[in-house]
Amino acid sequence: MNLSYSEAYQAFRAEVRAFLTANWTDADRASDPAPDPVKASLGSVVRADPRASEFRRQAIAAGYLYRQVPRRYGGAEQPADTLKATIITEEFKRAKAPAEILGQGPSMLVPTLLAHGTEEQRERFVEPTLLGQIRWCQGYSEPGAGSDLASLRASGVLDGDHWLVNGQKTWTSNAAEAKWMFALIRTEPGAPKHDGITYMLIDMKTPGIEVRPLRQLNGAAHFSEVFFTDVRVPRTSIVGERGRGWSVSRSTLKAERALIGNAGFARQIFDGTLALAQLTEVRGRKAIEDAVIRDRLTDLESRLLAAELNGYRLLTTNARGEDPGIFSLVAKLHTSTLFYDIARLAMDISSDRGLLAPGEPTAPFSGMLFEPYMTYYALAIGGGAPNIQRNVIGERGLGLPRDARL
Amino acid sequence: MDFGLSSEQTLLSDTVGRWTESECKSTRIRQIVESSDGHDRDLWASLGKIGVPGLLIPEVHGGAGLDVLDLALVAEQFGRGCVPGPFLGHAMATSALIAADHSQACARWLPPAATGEKILAFALGEEIGTWEPAQVGTSFHEGGLHGLKPLVAGAEIADALIVVARDSEGPGLWLVERDAPGLTTTPLSGSDGTRRVAALRFDGTPAQKIASGTSxxxxxxxxxxxxxxxxxxxxxxxxxxxxxxxxxxxxxxxxxxxxxxxxxxxxxxxxxxxxxxxxxxxxxxxxxxxxxxxxxxxxxxxxxxxxxxxxxxxxxxxxxxxxxxxxxxxxxxxxxxxxxxxxxxxxxxxxxxxxxxxxxxxxx
Missing domain, CATH: 1.20.140.10 (Butyryl-CoA Dehydrogenase, subunit A, domain 3)
Known part of the structure; x- marks a missing residue:
């Protein structure tokens, strides 16, 4: 165990800082609305204007962003080094500079294309996705296929050089803004349900696609329903082999769990809640001075530190090429539950003002902590609802029998 | 940067794990739990053979000179195996003695503590629910320690006690030997028979000051x-x-x-x-x-x-x-x-x- 920053790493930090000072100025910062990491996690807020893209290209060339992605596809192709990655994250955050985009495209589609895509698909999609120029939505869930995703029914029938796609997807994040969708489509209706699915890339401008926003319980509309009526998708626009889409999608789902399991969002909301407790006066007394609030804060901080340090452990096992086992399987459920409990404390600290909506100026922090309270549900349900996570942990992690599956 | 165990640490953990499986089966744990002082001398001697009592103690005093993380890996295995005995108090007391860095006391007590031949215990808490060295009331005056330590792990069988107390200069550490006059040890009935606690009473008990301050x-x-x-x-x-x-x-x-x-x-x-x-x-x-x-x-x-x-x-x-x-x-x-x-x-x-x-x- 060695967590110290050696001289080489201190020099690396200085190098990153010098790069940022030279390439991301106060004027650049001023033009950037403060990014919301919670929303960014769901792919809804990404600064991808030409200035940000230009900066990201420079940062990639310098070796700082998308370090695992090969250079020929637009990444920085650097050896895995968790400490350098941590330094880069800290320094970019400090400088408020555009960092890696955390949306579904870079975090989920890109790893899938690198593992299963054709050379042409990688060259066409990876770099613009990393730069935020192509935004993606995920076409997995359907009204009748949620936790039992493999029962999906949206169909693709080969018609000459095109697939003729019909059906419906739902809970599709950012469908209205996305240029492309990666989708699971049933192409082999006679095959067993896991064997008849193909992973398709669909241009959202194709005629026959209709997007209808879905209002969530928090009033926002991150999600949509997407309807396909005789949508023509080029025959070559599939990832992996025809009928092999289920196993291709498994790598993407794993990436989504890793994205949501990342403790960064929980840290952000914890720091906000701690600040809220220090600023908010309830019944003549600062919340931070209340013994119960202090107890809950430190209890949550223990869980947060466990999540963050477990993340370091996973990075270490990854760097060593070891199997992280159960320490990886639990991360998503652990972090999403923690996120909720922190957000709930923020609501309690806000006292009766917790009922005020985001943007209401008389609410503590203008009610902005209400948003993460709601966002929890997206974090908990995205990538597999909590009970699906519990099945995975019980079956794959503890060796308990699989649930009956039909 | 590396947040994982070294191969030596994994080996240490595995070794202690195998030791608990072979030496500390539940029939033996139950015998120890039901014994009067909760101390199995053979079990402790067997631990001495694999170096556990002296893990933290510097090599110059006959220990292994390892880190707290190594000792914590042993504690993990002990929790896993529900190992009975004076491990916790002995570890805290040796750590205090090492940190006190009193050359004469270290030379005399650390070598036998490293082999497990002598067992140490650490006496800190007094008032209910308070474990701050700066808040102890036990005091050294008129040539002896005066006070009460109501909840000391491993005290009954310890050969020497490291006691947090105070004198006119403030808080410090004192070393008290088992047979010192004016020391009364009262074993207490605890819920957990694998780690015993006792109350210690000092009535003008002779003691050697080994450190000043609370660190x-x-x-x-x-x-x-x-x-x-x-x-x-x-x-x-x-x-x-x-x-x-x-x-x-x-x-x-x-x-x-x-x-x-x-x-x-x-x-x-x-x-x-x-x-x-x-x-x-x-x-x-x-x-x-x-x-x-x-x-x-x-x-x-x-x-x-x-x-x-x-x-x-x-x-x-x-x-x-x-x-x-x-x-x-x-x-x-x-x-x-x-x-x-x-x-x-x-x-x-x-x-x-x-x-x-x-x-x-x-x-x-």
Missing amino acids: AAERARDLGLVLLAADAFGGAWRCLEMTRDYALTREQFGQTIAHFQGVKHQLADLTTALAPACSLWWYAAHALDQIPEQAPRHAALAKSHLTEIFDDTVRTSIELHGGIGFTFEYDLQLWFRRALFDRAYLGEARYHRERAATLAGWPA
């Missing part, structure tokens, strides 16, 4: 918190495995109960709380070794969090076992008692969370 005592206290956190993690993991194994064999309604999603999900929830928390005590131990300014707060957070998880794990484990889990014959009760001790000794979770809040500088 050596605070370090020993923080070490104790980390060892309890590691013990709790090992114990909780063992309960989880016992319950998993039970669920895989116990049949009801024509199938093993592991087939029921309710059972599976409870086990998954326990695992989700427990597994990431391993990193908390790893980090707190590492902080004691390498980042001392962070150690007090992380030790407090690790202790409070892990010992509560141990308690939660024991509770659900007993529930999932049903009636058998509630019997004296079934081994789960050993960890039920172990969890009670881990949770209470050196102060309950709420106390350490408040300490962590204060250490963070949050205005009270």
Whole structure:
């Protein structure tokens, strides 16, 4: 165990800082609305204007962003080094500079294309996705296929050089803004349900696609329903082999769990809640001075530190090429539950003002902590609802029998 | 940067794990629990052979000179195996003695402590729920120690005691030998028969001052918190495995109960709380070794969090076992008692969370 920053790493930090000072100025910062990491996690807020893209290209060339992605596809192709990655994250955050985009495209589609895509698909999609120029939505869930995703029914029938796609997807994040969708489509209706699915890339401008926003319980509309009526998708626009889409999608789902399991969002909301407790006066007394609030804060901080340090452990096992086992399987459920409990404390600290909506100026922090309270549900349900996570942990992690599956 | 165990540390952990499996079977644990002083001399001697009593002690004094993280890995295995004996108090006392750095006392006591030939105990807490070296009332005046230490782990069988007390200069550490006049040791009946506690009374007891100030005592206290956190993690993991194994064999309604999603999900929830928390005590131990300014707060957070998880794990484990889990014959009760001790000794979770809040500088 060695967590110290050696001289080489201190020099690396200085190098990153010098790069940022030279390439991301106060004027650049001023033009950037403060990014919301919670929303960014769901792919809804990404600064991808030409200035940000230009900066990201420079940062990639310098070796700082998308370090695992090969250079020929637009990444920085650097050896895995968790400490350098941590330094880069800290320094970019400090400088408020555009960092890696955390949306579904870079975090989920890109790893899938690198593992299963054709050379042409990688060259066409990876770099613009990393730069935020192509935004993606995920076409997995359907009204009748949620936790039992493999029962999906949206169909693709080969018609000459095109697939003729019909059906419906739902809970599709950012469908209205996305240029492309990666989708699971049933192409082999006679095959067993896991064997008849193909992973398709669909241009959202194709005629026959209709997007209808879905209002969530928090009033926002991150999600949509997407309807396909005789949508023509080029025959070559599939990832992996025809009928092999289920196993291709498994790598993407794993990436989504890793994205949501990342403790960064929980840290952000914890720091906000701690600040809220220090600023908010309830019944003549600062919340931070209340013994119960202090107890809950430190209890949550223990869980947060466990999540963050477990993340370091996973990075270490990854760097060593070891199997992280159960320490990886639990991360998503652990972090999403923690996120909720922190957000709930923020609501309690806000006292009766917790009922005020985001943007209401008389609410503590203008009610902005209400948003993460709601966002929890997206974090908990995205990538597999909590009970699906519990099945995975019980079956794959503890060796308990699989649930009956039909 | 590397947040993982070295191959030497994995080997140490495996070695101690194999030792507990072969030397510390539940029949033996039960015999020790039912004995009068809870101390099995052969078991302790066997631990001495693999170097456990002297793990932290510098090589110059006959120990292994290893780190707190190494010792915490031993504590994890001891929690896992429910190992009885004076390990905790001995470790805290040797740590205090090493930190006190009193050459004569170190030369005399560390070599026999390293082999396990002599056992040490650490006397800190006095007032209920208070484990701050700066707040002790036991005092050295008129040539002797005066005061009461109501809850000292391993005190009955200790050959020497490291006592946190004060004199006209303020708090410090004193060394008291077993046969010193004016020392009364009263064994107490505790819930956990694997770690015994006793009350110590000093009535003008002769003692040797080995350190001034509170830093050596605070370090020993923080070490104790980390060892309890590691013990709790090992114990909780063992309960989880016992319950998993039970669920895989116990049949009801024509199938093993592991087939029921309710059972599976409870086990998954326990695992989700427990597994990431391993990193908390790893980090707190590492902080004691390498980042001392962070150690007090992380030790407090690790202790409070892990010992509560141990308690939660024991509770659900007993529930999932049903009636058998509630019997004296079934081994789960050993960890039920172990969890009670881990949770209470050196102060309950709420106390350490408040300490962590204060250490963070949050205005009270």
